Amino acid sequence: MTEDALGFPVRVPVPDLRALAGGNTGIPGVWRLDSGRPGPHAVITSLVHGNEFTGAAVLARWLRAGLLPARGVLTLVFANLDAFARFDPADPTLSRYVDEDLNRVWSPALLDGGRDSLELRRARALRPVVEAADALLDLHSMLWPSDPLVLAPASPAALAMARAMGAPGPIVADAVHPEGPRMIDHAAFTAPGTHRVALLAEAGQHWEPGTEAVAQAYAGGFLRALGMAPPPARLRPEPPVWRVTGAVTAASRRFAFTDSFRGGAVIPRAGTLIARDGEAEIRTPHDECLLVMPCPRVMRGHVAVRLARREEAGGARA
Incomplete structure (x- = not known):
């Protein structure tokens, strides 16, 4: 290794x-x-x-x-x-x-x-x-x-x-x-x-x-x-479907998540603080918010995380 x-x-x-x-x-x-x-x-x-x-x-x-x-x-x-x-x-x-x-x-x-x-x-x-x-x-x-x-x-x-x-x-x-x-x-x-x-x-x-x-x-x-x-x-x-509702792009060099979020984490409540970007607060826009591939070390101007809402779930599939 x-x-x-x-x-x-x-x-x-x-x-x-x-x-x-x-x-x-x-x-x-x-x-x-x-x-x-x-x-x-x-x-x-x-x-x-x-x-x-x-x-x-x-x-x-x-x-x-x-x-x-x-x-x-x-x-x-x-x-x-x-x-x-x-x-x-x-x-x-x-x-x-x-x-x-x-x-x-x-x-x-x-x-x-x-x-x-x-x-x-x-x-x-x-x-x-x-x-x-x-x-x-x-x-x-x-x-x-x-x-x-x-x-x-x-x-x-x-x-x-x-x-x-x-x-x-x-x-x-x-x-x-x-x-x-x-x-x-x-x-x-x-x-x-x-x-x-x-x-x-x-x-x-x-x-x-x-x-x-x-x-x-x-x-x-x-x-x-x-x-x-x-x-x-x-x-x-059948896997659940989530639809991206927005992307968070780092506007400063001081972007930082409030926790060590793993990709695939679901934040239950709208308005939950997930990151700070300089003086700005980044909060979830809706309940049951999926964090898609959060990047904890992100450069200014790059996407730090995409946010998604669950659309549907189904039964069995091949």
């Missing part, structure tokens, strides 16, 4: 992806697996952030085992290989990206614009893969302690897919991230009337032994929901 200066231990081995980095499509890190049978085109992406390699470990194991979908086409993506190549267990937070966040550039204005960065070049190379997907699952993990969750664009089709996955953790429906459009915010998945869906799975905390199993549960549930893998042996309870 290695621990960095900020106290984040790396408790899992770093996967060796060298033999898989070439892909089989002409795009580095992109693997196309064709069943030869009619069906959807599913895309599972990993390593959008270079230090979040849990999902990549799952996809690498599947490739080495010779996985083929039961129908349709499955494309597996190792997205930011350049950032991953810089991963250092002694300082694991520094390899999230090289130039800029690869998960904040997925708008036509940025993809078609003249600005250049390593991550924009990679997004442009991956764009045809993303736009070809009928369904996309983007695998991530989290720096700060938090329960697993699925982020879904607030469309009926995306929410239905998230429910059908039957994976652990709640579903959080939200709009474009305040700091920039994510891969799941791409117009291919958010345009009115589109049949395409995209989901982002946060499998748990980086570099913890249990996170990989959750990432595999999400990825396997995604394939089962599309009929591309055998059905599950048992039903899971």
Whole structure:
């Protein structure tokens, strides 16, 4: 086990992806697996952030085992290989990206614009893969302690897919991230009337032994929901749906939570003080307020936490 200066231990081995980095499509890190049978085109992406390699470990194991979908086409993506190549267990937070966040550039204005960065070049190379997907699952993990969750664009089709996955953790429906459009915010998945869906799975905390199993549960549930893998042996309870009602952005360098809140915590009462931002008080806007991925060390101008209200709960699902 290695621990960095900020106290984040790396408790899992770093996967060796060298033999898989070439892909089989002409795009580095992109693997196309064709069943030869009619069906959807599913895309599972990993390593959008270079230090979040849990999902990549799952996809690498599947490739080495010779996985083929039961129908349709499955494309597996190792997205930011350049950032991953810089991963250092002694300082694991520094390899999230090289130039800029690869998960904040997925708008036509940025993809078609003249600005250049390593991550924009990679997004442009991956764009045809993303736009070809009928369904996309983007695998991530989290720096700060938090329960697993699925982020879904607030469309009926995306929410239905998230429910059908039957994976652990709640579903959080939200709009474009305040700091920039994510891969799941791409117009291919958010345009009115589109049949395409995209989901982002946060499998748990980086570099913890249990996170990989959750990432595999999400990825396997995604394939089962599309009929591309055998059905599950048992039903899971349908996860609750929470809808984001607002985001709290740090306006000063003195932002601080009032407690060491874990992601997934639910604050029972409206008006509860949860943070101070300089002289300003940050209070919950409604009862039963879910804290989505609170970041206790946040820079000014960045999102410290998103807030969500429970929308519904259901029965059993596959």
